[in-house]
Amino acid sequence: MNTENNELAKSVVNEVLKNDLFSQWLGIKILEIREGYCRIEMTVRSEMINGLGIVHGGICFSLADSAFAFACNNRNNLSVALDTSINFLKAVHVADTLTAEVREIHNGRSTGLYQISITNQQKETVALFKGTCFRTGKKII
Amino acid sequence: MNTENNELAKSVVNEVLKNDLFSQWLGIKILEIREGYCRIEMTVRSEMINGLGIVHGGICFSLADSAFAFACNNRNNLSVALDTSINFLKAVHVADTLTAEVREIHNGRSTGLYQISITNQQKETVALFKGTCFRTGKKII
Amino acid sequence: MNTENNELAKSVVNEVLKNDLFSQWLGIKILEIREGYCRIEMTVRSEMINGLGIVHGGICFSLADSAFAFACNNRNNLSVALDTSINFLKAVHVADTLTAEVREIHNGRSTGLYQISITNQQKETVALFKGTCFRTGKKII
Amino acid sequence: MNTENNELAKSVVNEVLKNDLFSQWLGIKILEIREGYCRIEMTVRSEMINGLGIVHGGICFSLADSAFAFACNNRNNLSVALDTSINFLKAVHVADTLTAEVREIHNGRSTGLYQISITNQQKETVALFKGTCFRTGKKII
Numbered sequence: 313m314n315t316e317n318n319e320l321a322k323s324v325v326n327e328v329l330k331n332d333l334f335s336q337w338l339g340i341k342i343l344e345i346r347e348g349y350c351r352i353e354m355t356v357r358s359e360m361i362n363g364l365g366i367v368h369g370g371i372c373f374s375l376a377d378s379a380f381a382f383a384c385n386n387r388n389n390l391s392v393a394l395d396t397s398i399n400f401l402k403a404v405h406v407a408d409t410l411t412a413e414v415r416e417i418h419n420g421r422s423t424g425l426y427q428i429s430i431t432n433q434q435k436e437t438v439a440l441f442k443g444t445c446f447r448t449g450k451k452i453i
Numbered sequence: 454m455n456t457e458n459n460e461l462a463k464s465v466v467n468e469v470l471k472n473d474l475f476s477q478w479l480g481i482k483i484l485e486i487r488e489g490y491c492r493i494e495m496t497v498r499s500e501m502i503n504g505l506g507i508v509h510g511g512i513c514f515s516l517a518d519s520a521f522a523f524a525c526n527n528r529n530n531l532s533v534a535l536d537t538s539i540n541f542l543k544a545v546h547v548a549d550t551l552t553a554e555v556r557e558i559h560n561g562r563s564t565g566l567y568q569i570s571i572t573n574q575q576k577e578t579v580a581l582f583k584g585t586c587f588r589t590g591k592k593i594i
Numbered sequence: 595m596n597t598e599n600n601e602l603a604k605s606v607v608n609e610v611l612k613n614d615l616f617s618q619w620l621g622i623k624i625l626e627i628r629e630g631y632c633r634i635e636m637t638v639r640s641e642m643i644n645g646l647g648i649v650h651g652g653i654c655f656s657l658a659d660s661a662f663a664f665a666c667n668n669r670n671n672l673s674v675a676l677d678t679s680i681n682f683l684k685a686v687h688v689a690d691t692l693t694a695e696v697r698e699i700h701n702g703r704s705t706g707l708y709q710i711s712i713t714n715q716q717k718e719t720v721a722l723f724k725g726t727c728f729r730t731g732k733k734i735i
Numbered sequence: 736m737n738t739e740n741n742e743l744a745k746s747v748v749n750e751v752l753k754n755d756l757f758s759q760w761l762g763i764k765i766l767e768i769r770e771g772y773c774r775i776e777m778t779v780r781s782e783m784i785n786g787l788g789i790v791h792g793g794i795c796f797s798l799a800d801s802a803f804a805f806a807c808n809n810r811n812n813l814s815v816a817l818d819t820s821i822n823f824l825k826a827v828h829v830a831d832t833l834t835a836e837v838r839e840i841h842n843g844r845s846t847g848l849y850q851i852s853i854t855n856q857q858k859e860t861v862a863l864f865k866g867t868c869f870r871t872g873k874k875i876i
Contacts, residue, residue, distance in 0.1 A: 327504070328503075328504030328505065329504055330504070331502070331503075331504045331505075331506065332502070332503050332504035332509070333499065333500045333501070333502050334500065334501050334502060334503060334509035334511065334512065335503065335504070335509070337500055358474065359474045359475065359478055360474070360475050361472070361473070361474050361475060362469075362472075362473050362475060362476070362519075362522065363468070363469030363470055363471070363472045363473035363476070363522070364469065364472075364522075364531070364593075365472065368473070368475035368476070368515060368518065368519075369514075369515075369518045369522075369534055369537070370475065370511055370512075370514050370515025370516075370518045370519070371475065371511075371515075373510075373511050373514045373515070373518070373537075374509060374510075374511025374512075374514070374515065375511075377509065377510045377511045377514070378503075378509075378511070381503065381504070381505075381510075390505070392541070393510055393541050394540065394541065394676065394677070394705055394707075394726050395538065395539075395540050395676070395677040395707075395724075395726045396510070396514075396538065396539055396540075396541075397536065397537065397538035397539075397679070397820060397865075398536075398537055398538075399535065399536050399537075399840075399841075399848050399865075399867065400533070400534050400535065400537075401840070401841050401848065417822075417824070417860070417863060418822075418824050422704070422728060423676055423728055425676075425677075425822050425824065425863070437840070440840060440848070442677075442820075442822075442865065444676050444677045444726060444822065446704060446705055446728070452505070535817065535818070535846055535848075535867050536817070536818040536848075536865075536867045538679060538724075538820070540699075540700075540707050540724070540726065542699070542700045542707065558681075558683070558719070558722060559681075559683050563845070563869060564817055564869055566681050566683065566722070566817075566818075578699070581699060581707070583679075583681075583724065583818075585681065585817050585818045585867060587845060587846055587869070609786070610785075610786030610787065611786055612786070613784070613785075613786045613787075613788065614784070614785050614786035614791070615781065615782045615783070615784050616782065616783050616784060616785060616791035616793065616794065617785070617786070617791070619782055640756065641756045641757065641760055642756070642757050643754070643755070643756050643757060644751075644754075644755050644757060644758070644801075644804065645750070645751030645752055645753070645754045645755035645758070645804070646751065646754075646804075646813070646875070647754065650755070650757035650758070650797065650800065650801075651796075651797075651800045651804075651816055651819070652757065652793055652794075652796050652797025652798075652800045652801070653757065653793075653797075655792075655793050655796045655797070655800070655819075656791060656792075656793025656794075656796070656797065657793075659791065659792045659793045659796070660785075660791075660793070663785065663786070663787075663792075672787070674823070675792055675823050676822065676823065677820065677821075677822050678792070678796075678820065678821055678822075678823075679818065679819065679820035679821075680818075680819055680820075681817065681818050681819075682815070682816050682817065682819075734787075
């Protein structure tokens with residue numbers, strides 16, 4: 313993971329995020345980008361709750377899915393999500409700040425496997441996401 | 454699946470949806486509610502795209518997760534999602550109308566398993582969701 | 595799904611099964627093969643139980659994984675499993691006869707998605723398997 | 736994780752393994768047992784291959800599933816697998832020695848989440864398993 317690759321990673325993610333209107337709606341901020349890696353955060357707003365008064369599962373998933381995209385695409389090899397899963401470990405509440413951090417488990421030529429943990433402001437893991445992607449070989453920028 | 458149970462199912466879902474601000478933001482409409490079942494739809498808006506110009510995976514997941522909640526909770530037994538997964542089969546575009554339909558695979562005393570298919574306005578399956586829930590035994594309404 | 599493709603499917607599966615020593619140990623029998631599809635069965639033996647006296651989860655998974663392989667490879671395009679999952683719905687007992695049946699959900703050029711249901715001799719679903727594969731483009735026979 | 740709990744964990748696993756005929760067939764050996772944790776190994780035999788000449792996916796799954804059972808049950812609270820998934824990262828060959836190590840991600844009162852990594856004798860990760868269990872509250876020994 314050299315400097316040049318990390319610079320490319322940042323350029324790709326900046327370009328992607330510029331057009332990513334849903335990640336913008338979520339309020340996602342980039343904390344760190346490296347080759348095959350990212351750490352991002354968002355703060356939960358009241359319009360993100362479900363009918364039981366806690367935060368909708370789709371919010372955690374969306375944050376993790378954005379982190380997945382920012383990590384698995386950032387070698388400038390357009391990758392599409394095939395199978396993703398998420399386990400919910402702890403309820404999330406309005407005003408919580410969630411951080412998603414990526415671990416690249418496998419970076420294959422044609423496919424990749426990533427794990428994303430989501431923690432709240434008390435460093436408690438609230439959800440664990442797993443994503444398999446297929447690499448198309450197309451450039452993004 | 455008798456009439457009384459279906460009436461209870463409708464009452465629970467109406468109550469849940471009233472407080473579900475994120476499902477409201479998504480624009481989810483209820484098409485059909487029965488015991489352990491629902492069919493819901495939404496139309497994709499431009500603010501829902503990701504950085505690659507197609508609809509963010511979190512939108513499909515959120516629609517499916519709402520359908521999951523509306524089906525697995527509607528016997529008035531508060532249930533929490535444990536493990537969920539989603540496979541993405543086809544890109545979704547702005548202005549597509551997505552329908553989520555639930556199949557209850559297992560309705561256990563303590564746990565349940567549900568499958569939700571998401572189709573677009575051309576009846577093409579765009580995503581397939583699977584969810585396992587734990588039943589708390591608490592009432593919702 | 596024409597006759598020629600179904601004949602090719604049978605030839606591929608026969609060749610694969612001939613070398614598949616673990617499927618042979620399991621006692622798997624082919625009931626039906628068609629393009630992108632198969633139905634197979636096995637009868638559980640006492641050496642297949644786990645420490646709690648019921649059949650080991652690995653037995654159901656293995657039966658489903660063989661069915662997955664026989665279906666996703668049978669267009670003579672060598673495919674490798676990426677992500678697979680299985681939900682266990684009902685305990686399996688010694689002497690049960692298990693049937694695995696494949697549903698091809700997506701047959702893409704580079705990837706595929708398959709669902710396999712496992713039922714016992716009373717037609718009860720005991721497990722539900724999902725598998726995503728990557729197609730290498732190599733021939734098998 | 737005190738000594739007493741670790742002793743209980745060992746007693747439970749020893750009792751379970753004594754009756755676990757399929758784990759015995761696999762040749763599973765216990766390397767380490769602690770509360771909510773285990774590390775086990777097995778060596779692949781020629782009868783464990785699939786029709787493509789590599790080790791059948793069911794073998795890796797079965798090893799991981801045994802590790803899952805030995806970890807999630809070892810507080811003497813009978814637990815049943817609900818949803819499990821496995822990602823295959825690298826082909827396994829005859830004569831490989833596989834080690835499965837458990838990470839307990841969540842130990843809830845009613846449910847638990849475990850991750851099991853499988854590595855070969857070269858310390859390469861060949862598969863990654865995830866399992867959600869439901870705790871019945873019944874004792875095992």
